[in-house]
Amino acid sequence: MSEPRSCVIAGGGPAGMIAGLLLARAGVDVVVLEKHEDFLRDFRGDTIHPSTLLLLDELGLMPRFQASVPHQRVQAARLPVADGGRVTMVDFSRLRHPYPYIAMAPQWDFLDLLAEAAAEESSFELRLGAEVTGLLWDGAAAEGSQHDDDGASSAAQVTGVTVRGPDGEEQIPALLTLAADGRTSRVREQAGLPAVTFPVPLDVWWFRLESSSRLGMAETVLPRFTGAYPILPIPRGDYVQAAMLIPKGADARLRARGIEVLREEVCAAVSECEEAAARLELEDVKLLDVRMDRLTRWWRRGMLCLGDAAHAMSPAGGVGVNLAVQDGVAAATLLAAPLRRGVITDADVAAVQRRRMPPTRLTQALQSQIHRQLEAMFSAGAPPEVPASVERLMRRVPQLSGLMPWVIGVGVRPEHAPAWARR
Secondary structure (H helix, E strand, O other), rough: OOOOOOEEEEEOOHHHHHHHHHHHHHHOOOOEEOOOOOOOOOOOOOEEOOHHHHHHHHHHHHHHHHHHHEHHHHHHHHEOOOOEEEEEEEEEOOOOOOOOEEOOOHHHHHHHHHHHHOOOOEEEEEEEEOOEEEEEOOOOOOHHHHHOOOOOOOOOOOOEEEEEEEEEEEEEEEEEEEEEOOOOHHHHHHHOOOOEEEOOEEEEEEEEEEEOOOOOOOOOOOOEOOOOEEEEEHHHHHHHEEEEEEEEHHHHHHHOOOOHHHHHHHHHOOOOHHHHHHHOOOHHHHHEEOOOOEOOEEEEEEEEEEEOOOOOOOOHHHHHHHHHHHHHHHHHHHHHHHHOOOOOOHHHHHHHHHHHHHHHHHHHHHHHHHHHHHHHHHHHHHOOOOOOOHHHHHHHHHOHHHHHHHHHHOOOOOOOOOOHHOO
16 A cells, blocks of 8 residues: 555546646645556647636746647637628637637647646656556445445545556555546546436547648637538647537447548538548547536545536537636645645535536536537538527627637636645
8 A cells, every 4th residue: 555645636637637736836745647658649628718828827837838839829700691701709809818819739738738847846746557446435434335325424435546557556545535537537436426417419520630731720619511510620730630510329320321421521621631531431530429417416525526527518619628627726726725734524625516516507508508509400401500680789799709708718717826826
């Protein structure tokens, strides 16, 4: 058994890494366990919103971000109207904010940046290739008692994790366990926390298109339409990562059409990648099973879920990374002092959920509205158009195009770096 730690974090994604960085800057002994050997993986989230950019600034990391993380700035989204033109529905430049744009940046570079900054703190440790396989419980918790429906009333207490790494199995005791291991969280599953699940009308086909052509900056935030199935092209330097939105459960049916149909659709939507589309094969296309759910309780005695482990988000709006970061900041801000004192209570971890639940609910409600529009588009088999009444309103009052950037880019409860974490 390893030496006890103040905090062990399962998962080295945005929530886990930002929480680890902030807790280390507070002097808390923290270890982040990431099951992969590095961060260089095919992430689905590339959008870094204004709230996260400002956080990087507060942490003293914006100069590093600008110098070392390749990114493109997206400021506007224009949607088609009936006469064939477009109207600006989203305009980040209208934000009264130090960073009035979305940065499209590879998530692995973003995580590397956080890892490098955290490694400068003596109380931080990152273990790569270390997979959390289970939870440790106190002696009074018989197997099965931890799987009741109400974590608050149970006497069971999480006291750390079991982990499998290069040197075999290991137990790491900890005062607090943070579950930041994503929507398929093993920690969340073993804790038996109750959740509500919401219906979603879409899945995503995810594939890569090699291209030396740069896509237009103004269009990177919007899907390209090929009839019923929009494609969102995400430029990543010398290639384009493509996300094709398809109806829920349609994977097998659409694959049965054959590769030539998909190639034609990609060519029609992303003409810059015509040569790459001609080389595309069905085995290159990965299915992202879209889910949206939310834990009704994020915590148990001695543990807390963050990010997708607490609330799996739809890709609609591209807000998943930023919500996860905000969760991590809130957790570190509220829990650093109790961890330094060496005592974590139920009230401490419950306070994090109480703070982060309202923005989670609001964001998922907004995503449900977007889902209804996508469902109508799938049913109609045609790209959506802005209603004439909305078009007239947006042209008459263009300031309205600044509302959505505030909701999705800043949020109703943006988190800021505490004074002790700023540089």
